[in-house]
Amino acid sequence: MKTRIRKMTFEDLPRITEIEEEIFSVPWSKQMFEQEIKNHYAFVITNEENNDLIGYVCGWIVLDEFTITNIGIAKALQKKGYGRSLVRFIISALIKEKCFKFFLEVRSSNILAIRLYETFGFKSAGIRKNYYQHPPEDAIMMKLDFFSLLEKDKKQKDQEQCFHYTSIDNKVIKGKNSC
Numbered sequence: 001m002k003t004r005i006r007k008m009t010f011e012d013l014p015r016i017t018e019i020e021e022e023i024f025s026v027p028w029s030k031q032m033f034e035q036e037i038k039n040h041y042a043f044v045i046t047n048e049e050n051n052d053l054i055g056y057v058c059g060w061i062v063l064d065e066f067t068i069t070n071i072g073i074a075k076a077l078q079k080k081g082y083g084r085s086l087v088r089f090i091i092s093a094l095i096k097e098k099c100f101k102f103f104l105e106v107r108s109s110n111i112l113a114i115r116l117y118e119t120f121g122f123k124s125a126g127i128r129k130n131y132y133q134h135p136p137e138d139a140i141m142m143k144l145d146f147f148s149l150l151e152k153d154k155k156q157k158d159q160e161q162c163f164h165y166t167s168i169d170n171k172v173i174k175g176k177n178s179c
């Protein structure tokens with residue numbers, strides 16, 4: 001299926017609230033989505049051929065930090081890669097706006113969503129006890145910080161380079177590098 005990601009509009013809300021009620025035990029109201037549209041970071045993924053709505057993602061930006069507040073894919077279309085497309089889209093859109101820190105909260109039992117976020121580099125940043133209702137459940141706070149990822153990557157590259165130079169001098173360093 002060919003898909004398209006575009007800004008959420010008020011006309012999308014009847015279908016979005018339908019999906020929301022289908023996939024969440026505590027669904028968001030139409031008014032909550034209206035607020036997200038006004039915040040400018042609300043997007044939908046649609047079937048390009050018939051314009052059917054597949055799913056949505058939204059969030060808030062505060063300074064250089066973005067919080068994904070909601071993401072959902074219609075029940076019948078889950079596990080086909082559309083959620084991944086939305087997460088990839090929102091991260092790249094925000095990076096273009098020089099925002100490099102991302103946050104979200106997820107039910108501790110929502111393994112599929114947690115795995116999806118982890119594949120983008122999100123890590124657990126703490127637990128909010130009994131954050132959710134129906135059923136009561138802890139929230140896992142997750143964070144993706146591109147600065148620390150880059151920093152880690154740079155450190156690793158520096159260490160590799162350091163090992164390379166010492167090898168040229170025939171000083172074989174065993175174990176931990178001393179750089």
Ligand SMILES: CC(C)(COP(=O)(O)OP(=O)(O)OC[C@H]1O[C@@H](n2cnc3c(N)ncnc32)[C@H](O)[C@@H]1OP(=O)(O)O)[C@@H](O)C(=O)NCCC(=O)NCCS
Binds near residue numbers: 074079080083116
């Ligand atoms: C969570 C949700 C947004 C993910 O979207 P999706 O389109 O269903 O997921 P995708 O098909 O993009 O899968 C993304 C990843 O999820 C994981 N995943 C998908 N199917 C899976 C399965 N059957 N078992 C385990 N993990 C699975 C994989 O890591 C997958 O990565 P891959 O594409 O490399 O295999 C969607 O399932 C949904 O709307 N769920 C209900 C609402 C919800 O829980 N929202 C999140 C609140 S934080």
